[in-house]
Amino acid sequence: MTSLLELEHLSVTFPTRAGPARAVEDVSLAIAPGETVALVGESGCGKTVTALSVLRLLPESATLGPESRIRFDGRDVLALGREELRRLRGGAVGMVFQEPGASLNPVLTIGAHLVETIQAHDAVDRATARARARELLATVGLRDPDRMVARYPHELSGGMQQRAYLAMALAARPRLLIADEPTTALDVTTQAQILALLADLTGRLGMAMLLITHNLGIAAAVADRVAVMYAGRIVEVAPRAALFAHPAHPYTRGLLQAAPRLDGPTRPTPAIPGAVPSATAWPEGCRFRPRCAHAWDRCNSEPTLAATAPDHTARCWLVTEPRGGTA
Amino acid sequence: MTAPPLLVIEHLAKAYRQSRGPLRPPATLAAVADVSLAIPRGATLALVGESGAGKSTVARCVVRLEDPDGGRILYAGEDIGGLRGAALRRFRGRVQIVFQDPHGSLNPRMRVGTAVREPLEVHGIARGADADARVAELFREVGLDPNHRGSYPHQLSGGQRQRVGIARALAVGPELLVLDEPVSALDVSVQAQVLALLRDLQARRGLTYLFVAHDLAVVRQMADHVAVMYLGRIVEEATAERLFADPRHPYTRALLAAVPTPDPDAPPPRLVLRDDPAPTADATPGCPFHPRCPDPRRADRCRVEAPSLRDVGPDQRAACHFADEPAPSG
Amino acid sequence: MTRLHVGIGLVGGLCLLALLAPVLAPHPPHLQLDLDALRSAAPSLPHPLGTDPYSRDLLSRVLHGARVSLGIAVLAVLVAVGVGVTVGVVSGWAGGVVDVVLMRLVDAALAVPRLFTVLVPLALWEHVTVPAIVLILGGTGWFGMSRLVRAEVRAARARPWVAAARAIGVPPVRIITRHLLPTIAGPVIVVATMGIGQVVLLEAGLSYLGLGVPQPLPSWGSIIADGQPVLRAAPWVAGSAGLALVATVLAFTLVGDGLRERLDPRAP
Numbered sequence: 001m002t003s004l005l006e007l008e009h010l011s012v013t014f015p016t017r018a019g020p021a022r023a024v025e026d027v028s029l030a031i032a033p034g035e036t037v038a039l040v041g042e043s044g045c046g047k048t049v050t051a052l053s054v055l056r057l058l059p060e061s062a063t064l065g066p067e068s069r070i071r072f073d074g075r076d077v078l079a080l081g082r083e084e085l086r087r088l089r090g091g092a093v094g095m096v097f098q099e100p101g102a103s104l105n106p107v108l109t110i111g112a113h114l115v116e117t118i119q120a121h122d123a124v125d126r127a128t129a130r131a132r133a134r135e136l137l138a139t140v141g142l143r144d145p146d147r148m149v150a151r152y153p154h155e156l157s158g159g160m161q162q163r164a165y166l167a168m169a170l171a172a173r174p175r176l177l178i179a180d181e182p183t184t185a186l187d188v189t190t191q192a193q194i195l196a197l198l199a200d201l202t203g204r205l206g207m208a209m210l211l212i213t214h215n216l217g218i219a220a221a222v223a224d225r226v227a228v229m230y231a232g233r234i235v236e237v238a239p240r241a242a243l244f245a246h247p248a249h250p251y252t253r254g255l256l257q258a259a260p261r262l263d264g265p266t267r268p269t270p271a272i273p274g275a276v277p278s279a280t281a282w283p284e285g286c287r288f289r290p291r292c293a294h295a296w297d298r299c300n301s302e303p304t305l306a307a308t309a310p311d312h313t314a315r316c317w318l319v320t321e322p323r324g325g326t327a
Numbered sequence: 328m329t330a331p332p333l334l335v336i337e338h339l340a341k342a343y344r345q346s347r348g349p350l351r352p353p354a355t356l357a358a359v360a361d362v363s364l365a366i367p368r369g370a371t372l373a374l375v376g377e378s379g380a381g382k383s384t385v386a387r388c389v390v391r392l393e394d395p396d397g398g399r400i401l402y403a404g405e406d407i408g409g410l411r412g413a414a415l416r417r418f419r420g421r422v423q424i425v426f427q428d429p430h431g432s433l434n435p436r437m438r439v440g441t442a443v444r445e446p447l448e449v450h451g452i453a454r455g456a457d458a459d460a461r462v463a464e465l466f467r468e469v470g471l472d473p474n475h476r477g478s479y480p481h482q483l484s485g486g487q488r489q490r491v492g493i494a495r496a497l498a499v500g501p502e503l504l505v506l507d508e509p510v511s512a513l514d515v516s517v518q519a520q521v522l523a524l525l526r527d528l529q530a531r532r533g534l535t536y537l538f539v540a541h542d543l544a545v546v547r548q549m550a551d552h553v554a555v556m557y558l559g560r561i562v563e564e565a566t567a568e569r570l571f572a573d574p575r576h577p578y579t580r581a582l583l584a585a586v587p588t589p590d591p592d593a594p595p596p597r598l599v600l601r602d603d604p605a606p607t608a609d610a611t612p613g614c615p616f617h618p619r620c621p622d623p624r625r626a627d628r629c630r631v632e633a634p635s636l637r638d639v640g641p642d643q644r645a646a647c648h649f650a651d652e653p654a655p656s657g
Numbered sequence: 658m659t660r661l662h663v664g665i666g667l668v669g670g671l672c673l674l675a676l677l678a679p680v681l682a683p684h685p686p687h688l689q690l691d692l693d694a695l696r697s698a699a700p701s702l703p704h705p706l707g708t709d710p711y712s713r714d715l716l717s718r719v720l721h722g723a724r725v726s727l728g729i730a731v732l733a734v735l736v737a738v739g740v741g742v743t744v745g746v747v748s749g750w751a752g753g754v755v756d757v758v759l760m761r762l763v764d765a766a767l768a769v770p771r772l773f774t775v776l777v778p779l780a781l782w783e784h785v786t787v788p789a790i791v792l793i794l795g796g797t798g799w800f801g802m803s804r805l806v807r808a809e810v811r812a813a814r815a816r817p818w819v820a821a822a823r824a825i826g827v828p829p830v831r832i833i834t835r836h837l838l839p840t841i842a843g844p845v846i847v848v849a850t851m852g853i854g855q856v857v858l859l860e861a862g863l864s865y866l867g868l869g870v871p872q873p874l875p876s877w878g879s880i881i882a883d884g885q886p887v888l889r890a891a892p893w894v895a896g897s898a899g900l901a902l903v904a905t906v907l908a909f910t911l912v913g914d915g916l917r918e919r920l921d922p923r924a925p
Contacts, residue, residue, distance in 0.1 A: 217587025271519035419826035
């Protein structure tokens with residue numbers, strides 16, 4: 001089955017005062033049509049940069065590594081011209097960010113936002129566009145679309161804003177939706193609502209989704225496959241059930257243990273010692289080594305992604321080699 | 328409770344005025360409508376709610392960053408509302424606050440060591456070299472390398488900055504710490520570190536905590552007692568054990584159902600509330616939660632009559648007409 | 658080599674010249690040399706900038722003029738900063754009625770063109786001296802500064818770290834001096850620096866009109882006024898002071914601009 005989105009050997013570097021920051025290094029990921037992949041990681045791991053790369057939304061100063069390849073539906077995204085790229089953005093690939101309030105223009109009504117987006121991708125007249133706008137609002141569960149089109153963003157609650165924003169992203173019937181922490185800024189009850197909506201939409205519209213999140217609970221709720229990132233690299237990829245049942249990478253296991261859960265113990269959960277290193281100075285060898293309880297000499301050289309099961313890979317020497325030396 | 332509680336909040340109320348344009352009188356939004364709480368010495372009470380619930384306002388009133396419009400707060404039996412000058416400063420030496428945003432609560436132009444030293448100087452606890460030694464000790468106590476005293480906040484990670492905030496709050500040797508969403512802005516792996524530190528400090532120093540949070544999973548690890556707020560009111564209050572095992576208020580149940588669990592076999596987070604709340608400035612009669620209440624037993628009575636917070640079991644109070652029975656199944 | 662460097666170099670040079678004027682000037686600035694031969698004489702070796710219609714050496718006059726003009730401008734700006742920052746801090750911190758009253762007064766003062774607010778006190782002052790000019794220029798130049806400071810103080814007051822300081826029990830005076838003033842120092846310095854250039858120009862204008870620095874004290878403005886009747890025949894009179902004026906305003910503007918760029922919060 002051909003993948004809808006293919007990232008191969010993606011590397012992104014930013015210039016900073018402290019030297020070049022290798023935010024993303026050698027990231028390869030594929031998303032099949034209709035599949036939801038959760039890209040999970042903490043701050044500084046490079047997941048947002050990865051997401052922005054897909055639509056070439058990185059700032060000018062960012063440089064991509066020479067071997068980086070991004071293919072959407074077979075086409076080379078990096079080779080697209082300006083007009084083709086514009087059509088792709090918000091067209092076949094929709095994107096939703098974390099703060100809906102910041103992404104909506106306060107002087108435009110919701111209706112105006114939608115009409116603008118619809119007409120940017122489809123040559124239709126205003127009347128048709130408005131009718132479609134109302135349809136979209138209903139699709140995302142906003143009742144009373146006729147009144148909603150006349151509302152301004154600040155008149156809506158956070159959850160409603162995010163839905164309106166989703167409606168915009170869906171306007172051109174995208175085949176892939178990239179959602180970067182879409183619920184982080186929302187209350188937990190609203191979050192549950194939006195997650196259910198996303199699961200429903202991807203199912204109904206046959207839409208693929210790349211969901212960026214730091215919350216493993218969210219990944220567990222909506223993802224088909226989960227990819228874990230740490231220090232600019234992918235350290236584990238697996239189908240949902242396998243990742244949570246048999247996490248192979250010590251970082252994944254650490255995250256699962258550290259995550260507070262309602263059905264977990266009432267004592268504070270065990271923490272991962274140390275902190276995420278800076279992108280200007282990744283550790284030598286395995287980047288997780290300084291924080292890993294299982295580190296041994298082999299970890300002085302950086303491991304490659306190895307398979308523990310047919311579709312389950314992890315970047316850790318313990319997957320392929322028994323631990324040498326003292327335990 | 329045998330000993331009198333350390334902190335008592337009685338019928339706290341605070342409202343904000345919201346302009347509705349030049350032609351209409353401003354609307355009054357009750358951020359806190361009628362909150363009463365008590366925290367025993369050495370315990371942790373978690374104040375839980377979503378945005379707009381009013382919990383931060385309560386926290387700020389407890390440390391006298393804001394003054395309430397109604398009700399009173401008693402610390403060790405003394406009404407803190409009337410404190411001024413030296414008496415207020417003494418109070419500040421006993422009650423401190425740790426903020427949510429570790430980046431924002433530290434002056435970006437001030438070295439972190441200086442920030443932690445400031446309370447020592449202001450309260451006349453130590454000066455000069457003595458103060459410096461104490462700052463180093465505080466750093467060690469919260470798990471920071473004392474050599475970072477000369478760093479600026481932007482040079483430290485989020486977790487480190489939060490530890491600085493904790494060290495600063497501990498500098499005066501307080502008895503009560505108000506923690507306003509202390510780990511919400513931190514990554515999961517760092518969250519766990521800071522929570523462990525807080526538990527540790529509580530045991531070592533005999534601290535009492537007022538822990539404000541929106542994450543029930545975190546609350547479960549930290550709290551002895553939990554109070555759930557909705558639109559400025561407490562809708563349920565119980566020991567942590569009882570609240571998680573047998574929530575009696577529909578909103579508490581909704582909150583618990585919405586929390587995602589990192590386990591694909593666990594039930595996915597569900598929203599069970601009706602409607603989307605449009606923030607209403609006008610007070611409606613009846614239960615403030617009834618427009619969104621998913622409980623099948625919801626009735627006309629809920630629209631008309633506001634339930635009061637009453638005992639529904641040992642160590643458990645809830646503000647719901649149907650709270651006497653456990654939740655309906657299905 | 659950035660704008661800032663060029664500006665600082667120029668400002669430094671100007672200040673040096675101004676300070677060392679008594680040493681560098683070949684003649685006393687008010688001395689009328691050979692009344693016959695040296696009236697409006699063209700630049701020559703003994704008089705590198707020429708002489709003015711009163712046979713006074715222009716180099717000496719321009720150098721001393723630098724002293725006078727820069728001195729007045731710097732002092733006036735210091736006065737303006739002192740008053741403006743104080744009013745801004747009080748207004749921004751206290752809020753309420755105090756804030757409203759003060760800011761409405763400032764609004765009213767700002768509504769009047771600067772020239773009028775300066776001219777009226779000048780006209781009413783009996784005997785205009787240099788200190789009087791400093792006071793009048795400074796005393797009419799603080800309004801914009803106070804608005805700026807008030808806005809910064811209000812913004813800073815709402816910041817979480819100020820709330821944190823209050824929660825610790827830090828007294829307001831200390832919060833203002835140790836937490837607020839360092840924060841507003843940046844914008845204040847930028848505005849003050851640009852202000853020096855503006856005041857130099859304003860003072861030159863007043864002196865040109867004969868309302869500023871009393872003769873025979875040299876001011877670039879009065880030198881230009883002296884040179885105006887002979888502009889065609891002896892352009893170096895007005896020209897020398899004019900160039901000095903332009904160079905000075907440019908220098909301070911460059912520094913102010915460069916500082917503003919440096920102090921602006923930028924992405925790392």
